[in-house]
Amino acid sequence: xxxxxxxxxxxxxxxxxxxxxxxxxxxxxxxxxxxxxxxxxxxxxxxxxxxxxxxxxxxxxxxxxxxxxxxxxxxxxxxxxxxxxxxxxxxxxxxxxxxxxxxxxxxxxxxxxxxxxxxxxxxxxxxxxxxxxxxxxxxxxxxxxxxxxxxxxxxxxxxxxxxxxxxxxxxxxxxxxxxxxxxxxxxxxxxxxxxxxxxxxxxxxxxxxxxxxxxxxxxxxxxxxxxxxxxxxxxxxxxxxxxxxxxxxxxxxxxxxxxxxxxxxxxxxxxxxxxxxxxxxxxxxxxxxxxxxxxxxxxxxxxxxxxxxxxxxxxxxxxxxxxxxxxxxxxxxxxxxxxxxxxxxxxxxxxxxxxxxxxxxxxxxxxxxxxxxxxxxxxxxxxxxxxxxxxxxxxxxxxxxxxxxxxxxxxxxxxxxxxxxxxxxxxxxxxxxxxxxxxxxxxxxxxxxxxxxxxxxxxxxxxxxxxxxxxxxxxxxxxxxxxxxxxxxxxxx
Amino acid sequence: xxxxxxxxxxxxxxxxxxxxxxxxxxxxxxxxxxxxxxxxxxxxxxxxxxxxxxxxxxxxxxxxxxxxxxxxxxxxxxxxxxxxxxxxxxxxxxxxxxxxxxxxxxxxxxxxxxxxxxxxxxxxxxxxxxxxxxxxxxxxxxxxxxxxxxxxxxxxxxxxxxxxxxxxxxxxxxxxxxxxxxxxxxxxxxxxxxxxxxxxxxxxxxxxxxxxxxxxxxxxxxxxxxxxxxxxxxxxxxxxxxxxxxxxxxxxxxxxxxxxxxxxxxxxxxxxxxxxxxxxxxxxxxxxxxxxxxxxxxxxxxxxxxxxxxxxxxxxxxxxxxxxxxxxxxxxxxxxxxxxxxxxxxxxxxxxxxxxxxxxxxxxxxxxxxxxxxxxxxxxxxxxxxxxxxxxxxxxxxxxxxxxxxxxxxxxxxxxxxxxxxxxxxxxxxxxxxxxxxxxxxxxxxxxxxxxxxxxxxxxxxxxxxxxxxxxxxxxxxxxxxxxxxxxxxxxx
Numbered sequence: 001x002x003x004x005x006x007x008x009x010x011x012x013x014x015x016x017x018x019x020x021x022x023x024x025x026x027x028x029x030x031x032x033x034x035x036x037x038x039x040x041x042x043x044x045x046x047x048x049x050x051x052x053x054x055x056x057x058x059x060x061x062x063x064x065x066x067x068x069x070x071x072x073x074x075x076x077x078x079x080x081x082x083x084x085x086x087x088x089x090x091x092x093x094x095x096x097x098x099x100x101x102x103x104x105x106x107x108x109x110x111x112x113x114x115x116x117x118x119x120x121x122x123x124x125x126x127x128x129x130x131x132x133x134x135x136x137x138x139x140x141x142x143x144x145x146x147x148x149x150x151x152x153x154x155x156x157x158x159x160x161x162x163x164x165x166x167x168x169x170x171x172x173x174x175x176x177x178x179x180x181x182x183x184x185x186x187x188x189x190x191x192x193x194x195x196x197x198x199x200x201x202x203x204x205x206x207x208x209x210x211x212x213x214x215x216x217x218x219x220x221x222x223x224x225x226x227x228x229x230x231x232x233x234x235x236x237x238x239x240x241x242x243x244x245x246x247x248x249x250x251x252x253x254x255x256x257x258x259x260x261x262x263x264x265x266x267x268x269x270x271x272x273x274x275x276x277x278x279x280x281x282x283x284x285x286x287x288x289x290x291x292x293x294x295x296x297x298x299x300x301x302x303x304x305x306x307x308x309x310x311x312x313x314x315x316x317x318x319x320x321x322x323x324x325x326x327x328x329x330x331x332x333x334x335x336x337x338x339x340x341x342x343x344x345x346x347x348x349x350x351x352x353x354x355x356x357x358x359x360x361x362x363x364x365x366x367x368x369x370x371x372x373x374x375x376x377x378x379x380x381x382x383x384x385x386x387x388x389x390x391x392x393x394x395x396x397x398x399x400x401x402x403x404x405x406x407x408x409x410x411x412x413x414x415x416x417x418x419x420x421x422x423x424x425x426x427x428x429x430x431x432x433x434x435x436x437x438x439x440x441x442x443x444x445x446x447x448x449x450x451x452x453x454x455x456x457x458x459x460x461x462x463x464x465x466x467x468x469x470x471x472x473x474x475x476x477x478x479x480x481x482x483x484x485x486x487x488x489x490x491x492x493x
Numbered sequence: 494x495x496x497x498x499x500x501x502x503x504x505x506x507x508x509x510x511x512x513x514x515x516x517x518x519x520x521x522x523x524x525x526x527x528x529x530x531x532x533x534x535x536x537x538x539x540x541x542x543x544x545x546x547x548x549x550x551x552x553x554x555x556x557x558x559x560x561x562x563x564x565x566x567x568x569x570x571x572x573x574x575x576x577x578x579x580x581x582x583x584x585x586x587x588x589x590x591x592x593x594x595x596x597x598x599x600x601x602x603x604x605x606x607x608x609x610x611x612x613x614x615x616x617x618x619x620x621x622x623x624x625x626x627x628x629x630x631x632x633x634x635x636x637x638x639x640x641x642x643x644x645x646x647x648x649x650x651x652x653x654x655x656x657x658x659x660x661x662x663x664x665x666x667x668x669x670x671x672x673x674x675x676x677x678x679x680x681x682x683x684x685x686x687x688x689x690x691x692x693x694x695x696x697x698x699x700x701x702x703x704x705x706x707x708x709x710x711x712x713x714x715x716x717x718x719x720x721x722x723x724x725x726x727x728x729x730x731x732x733x734x735x736x737x738x739x740x741x742x743x744x745x746x747x748x749x750x751x752x753x754x755x756x757x758x759x760x761x762x763x764x765x766x767x768x769x770x771x772x773x774x775x776x777x778x779x780x781x782x783x784x785x786x787x788x789x790x791x792x793x794x795x796x797x798x799x800x801x802x803x804x805x806x807x808x809x810x811x812x813x814x815x816x817x818x819x820x821x822x823x824x825x826x827x828x829x830x831x832x833x834x835x836x837x838x839x840x841x842x843x844x845x846x847x848x849x850x851x852x853x854x855x856x857x858x859x860x861x862x863x864x865x866x867x868x869x870x871x872x873x874x875x876x877x878x879x880x881x882x883x884x885x886x887x888x889x890x891x892x893x894x895x896x897x898x899x900x901x902x903x904x905x906x907x908x909x910x911x912x913x914x915x916x917x918x919x920x921x922x923x924x925x926x927x928x929x930x931x932x933x934x935x936x937x938x939x940x941x942x943x944x945x946x947x948x949x950x951x952x953x954x955x956x957x958x959x960x961x962x963x964x965x966x967x968x969x970x971x972x973x974x975x976x977x978x979x980x981x982x983x984x985x986x
Contacts, residue, residue: 064669101840140651148640152637182570194687198854359852
């Protein structure tokens with residue numbers, strides 16, 4: 001092959017070779033399956049170093065234009081009509097089975113809202129829609145050093161498959177932390193998962209099949225609703241009040257619907273921020289026992305209490321193995337670490353473990369080992385103290401700002417912990433209609449209907465995250481929210 | 494409270510306080526809900542530093558004996574009857590719903606075998622049952638430095654939730670690597686998963702429901718069989734020969750069973766090591782298209798070729814969006830990293846993405862970012878060259894050892910790549926019966942029946958991993974295997 005080269009050119013020789021061949025391939029003059037000359041041969045023909053030709057070939061290969069077969073040479077690739085342009089366009093003439101794949105909502109609710117806020121283009125947007133706490137608090141460099149020391153210490157073991165139920169020292173550490181929170185269990189009853197989302201997923205898969213009924217607080221965590229809907233469960237809501245789930249209405253629902261699961265968030269409920277009262281906790285366990293229904297307790301921020309007395313978790317009151325407890329480090333740590341856990345007793349533990357193995361074998365050993373080193377009980381307690389102080393102040397800032405900037409008719413309970421204020425607007429403002437106006441003002445929230453079982457109720461409610469923003473931004477955000485509400489009022493009035 | 498202290502003791506003061514209180518709690522003299530004195534008060538009473546008392550309380554708390562309520566004091570915890578001793582014993586009087594939870598096999602096949610080998614107690618056991626390649630090849634320290642530099646560079650972003658379908662630069666990098674292997678696709682068609690196990694799991698969940706039919710090669714990968722069984726699918730086997738799946742028998746099965754999926758491992762098949770011939774690849778796609786059945790192509794080691802010509806992947810031949818391709822970095826990298834990927838076109842991509850989000854939100858961002866930096870095309874090619882040389886030698890060592898140490902009647906095909914030799918023993922040796930004898934000799938393998946759809950056929954077969962051991966151990970392991978076969982023969986004869 002003869003390739004015209006210009007040694008005096010500013011473009012290096014390997015680039016000249018590469019661009020000559022690229023033009024040939026793209027124009028079709030070097031059709032698919034053409035074998036390019038061996039590097040050694042071409043280098044000899046052109047009077048250049050072999051490495052120069054190798055560099056040119058490597059670049060073509062990296063761009064998917066040629067294909068090297070070991071011991072056989074380098075060939076021009078056919079261009080694949082699926083590779084470019086068509087993508088996943090639902091209008092294309094896809095195979096029939098593709099058309100029957102269920103179309104589904106693709107984004108989490110808070111992602112949808114955050115995108116709306118970004119799209120509105122405010123120069124300094126303030127996010128109250130987040131479902132997590134403030135990541136800026138996390139000491140990245142300290143954690144980086146922990147990962148380093150774990151890799152130096154454990155070498156290859158830090159990167160191999162670990163135990164299916166999780167790294168044993170981490171399970172023991174979680175046992176100690178739970179004990180310090182009043183929940184006694186043992187490491188054999190802990191199953192490490194990829195965040196609490198996977199924990200809820202595994203429990204759902206093991207206990208329910210499509211069309212089975214699950215009882216949930218109404219409203220409840222939208223991620224659980226999305227999951228239950230996708231898995232084809234029937235979802236029945238239990239009404240709530242300021243004390244959490246109205247357990248006195250539960251017995252009738254149990255008799256009427258024969259549910260396979262009760263899903264509950266008893267502490268600093270998402271979205272309402274309420275805590276289930278002590279008396280109701282005991283009642284709930286008695287009823288679940290009487291009607292033979294497992295309870296899935298989602299304790300996503302049960303430890304983030306800023307005032308008042310802690311309630312025992314449902315799992316701590318469970319003596320018969322009725323309660324499956326799920327929680328996560330994602331709030332204390334970083335959500336991207338993807339480590340949560342299940343506490344379960346009885347035969348279901350092994351079923352969950354088996355399903356975990358079949359879903360993804362095991363959770364990343366390296367991250368588990370790093371967490372084991374990082375999450376000491378001392379660091380955990382220090383985190384609770386520090387974030388308790390910070391988040392409590394932020395909550396108070398938001399409550400004050402609400403009183404200052406929002407109409408007198410809004411109503412809310414002051415949450416004693418967690419991340420959220422659940423705010424009721426005066427009629428006839430719909431939070432769904434308010435959201436785009438608020439985004440234009442540069443502030444977001446999650447509209448209430450995202451959390452209701454029917455997907456429609458609750459349009460007078462909104463969920464505000466007070467933990468993820470600075471006090472300054474909280475005040476400014478609520479001021480903007482007040483402005484947006486003024487505008488809506490004017491339109492409506 | 495008066496606690497007798499001995500300042501002259503070798504045991505520090507905080508320990509004396511702690512052990513005094515511990516005895517009180519364990520003996521019941523300090524019953525549950527007892528409020529311990531405030532640290533300040535007790536320190537004053539005992540005439541010690543406040544920190545001394547705090548240390549004692551912290552130790553009790555870490556051990557789950559006391560429980561500190563913020564702003565209220567430290568209380569003795571009740572002991573939880575579920576916390577110790579009872580564990581997950583299936584004999585206990587569990588709630589009824591626990592008893593109906595399906596009992597399931599809990600271990601992967603190779604884990605079961607490895608445990609049997611360990612239990613046999615040989616001082617230098619040799620593992621031929623592994624499903625992965627040789628982890629000792631992996632440069633842990635190089636990877637540690639990559640993680641470091643990624644965390645320094647990306648800071649908090651390395652630990653936050655990432656994109657649901659995976660870190661975009663990593664998806665682009667995978668596109669380039671696939672192109673260098675002859676498969677052109679685009680980053681929007683790649684979905685990062687927690688290993689290829691999760692990839693197969695997601696495809697199964699999106700496309701099939703219980704009692705649906707899946708066609709598989711018979712034998713096939715036991716992890717897929719376990720998964721399909723647990724999800725309640727009906728599994729129909731397609732016979733194989735030296736060219737892979739007998740595609741000429743496929744059409745009848747398609748007509749008869751109306752399957753919802755064809756699961757296939759066309760390259761260096763697990764367990765047989767065969768490659769599907771070029772002609773059959775094209776036939777398979779035509780048939781899947783005609784009968785409107787998606788193909789799930791599991792290309793777990795398609796790049797590990799030691800000789801002969803590469804075949805295009807089924808996905809590379811797919812112009813209509815019929816093929817869903819799954820692969821993993823677990824073999825090149827470390828299995829504990831848990832990163833695999835799906836390549837899919839058409840509406841199913843969004844369904845898979847949605848199901849991924851509901852299963853575990855996303856795969857660890859940190860590991861994805863580290864892989865993006867680590868897995869350059871140059872390093873990937875270098876890995877293929879190096880492991881190609883090493884594994885080829887090991888294969889040849891095993892083949893030679895088989896000829897030297899095993900009876901002449903064994904039969905096998907020499908695999909052109911991958912990790913496994915599929916060995917047929919002379920009748921009437923059953924590999925299931927041979928396994929305990931081999932383990933006593935200090936060598937393991939996976940018995941053939943683990944891989945068959947009926948769980949029973951194939952007892953004359955065994956799978957041997959030639960890639961995970963040194964040449965020395967391979968020779969010694971096969972020698973031991975020969976010895977075990979001699980013993981079985983003697984018993985049988």
